[in-house]
Amino acid sequence: EIVLTQSPGTLSLSPGERATLSCRASQSVSSSMYLAWYQQKPGQAPRLLISGASSRASGIPDRFSGSGSGTDFSLTINRVEPEDFAVYYCQAYGASRWTFGQGTKVEIK
């Protein structure tokens, strides 16, 4: 089973700054198609941001971008907006298992 480790645990930023979130897999994700990112705000269900490591989901602003392959993936938020403060999770598929990272909290500095 793929274990995903996200870093940092918490990212403190001011609006307008850039956020870079990391997701490292314990073994290679066999296809970049198998890596996704989600955003979750307090009291809400998660929302899909990125699929296939780099494809934005419908309605997701272009300040969100994803990249990576193999074992190292990242989510970048250019010029963080007030509504972007939330918890972000990466998720991978492999060998009939679907796993999530532990999450990165992006908080207001």
Next chain:
Amino acid sequence: EVQLLESGGGLVQPGGSLRLSCAASGFTFTNYAMSWVRQAPGKGLEWVSLISVSGDRTYYADSVKGRFTISRDTSKNTLYLQMSSLRADDTAIYYCAKTMATIYFDSWGQGTLVTVSS
């Protein structure tokens, strides 16, 4: 618009059973795999179970295998999760999720809370 509406959560004693339902609308239910994902209070997301498009293949996290059963009723556009031998560590919000390409979760319900406690 995709809508997923979970129901059936509540308080149950350890060792008890509960059946969750997820009513789906706004998309062709028979074209997508479906999943359950849970979130313990203050914790992260944990995938629980997935059922294939046709319903003939099911998958479970090791933590629930042998205790939970996922199923779907295409005539009712409804997904189910039958949970038995419940334990305190099953306490969580349970989300129903439409699963794209059997890889990622592109739409989520608002969740239903299951509390296992005596």
